[in-house]
Amino acid sequence: MTADSTPGADGAWQSTRAERLCYRGPRLVTGADIVRISRTLALEPWHFVQTAPAAANDPTGVVLDNARRRVNVRIANAAHGCVFHVLTLEGTGRCGLGELAPVSCRMYPAVPGRDDEADAADAGAGREHPTGAAPEDEGPGTVGRPLDAAGLARARRDWVADRDHWFETVRRWNELDKGPGDPPGIEDFQRYLLEAHAARETGAPWPEEVVA
Secondary structure (H helix, E strand, O other), rough: OOOOOHHHHHHHHHHHHHHHHHHHOOOOOHHHHHHHHHHHHOOOHOEEEEEEEOOOOOOOOOEEEEOOOOEEEEEEEEOOOOEEEEEEOOOOOEEEHHHHHHHHHHHOOOOOOHHHHHHHHHHHHOOOOOOOOOOOOOOOOOOOOOHHHHHHHHHHHHHHHHHHHOOOOOOOOHHHHOOOOOOOOHHHHHHHHHHHHHHHHOOOOOHHHHHO
16 A cells, blocks of 8 residues: 545545546556556566457457457456556555556546547546646646646547557457467467557558568
8 A cells, every 4th residue: 555645636536537447447448558558667468467258349359269269458457456556545546557557547537439529528527626726737647637638639649549550450460370380379469569569659560561
């Protein structure tokens, strides 16, 4: 546990986010979120993610075991919720990732994929202060505080781009010719994800398109 001295509306926002997201774990996580956490913590993704059965038409459903299984990859959940969920000495919840939190978590209470007007309304509701004025140093992306309208708009654009790349990464993996030998497992997919994301950042071809 850790001490908690977050005052006012910001503390209330963090506690509410923990109750509604952290206790059950983030669901709208993209490959970019997983890669960012992995790189920053110097920790392979399979140490903090888990799988769950995916529907046949789910664009994030990763095919494994010679097409016998289709699974989602998500941030792991423990008995207390998300593995990065931290309980304070006061009994409230906080995200232990801070600015590393998945984009969908940083957007709370806005929901990724909703229209701009709904997101803007959520941003305004999430930033109400008892005094009616926000702190002077408050800005888009400030850790521990809800995003303002500008920050939310950027986060929404980032999430859409990350989601589309996530869909394409999973689609390409599922279509790879994996050969007749031992079928690749979830760790192999996550290695492919790391390579695909590196290629995205540098503008290089997809891993399977690179010819020696």
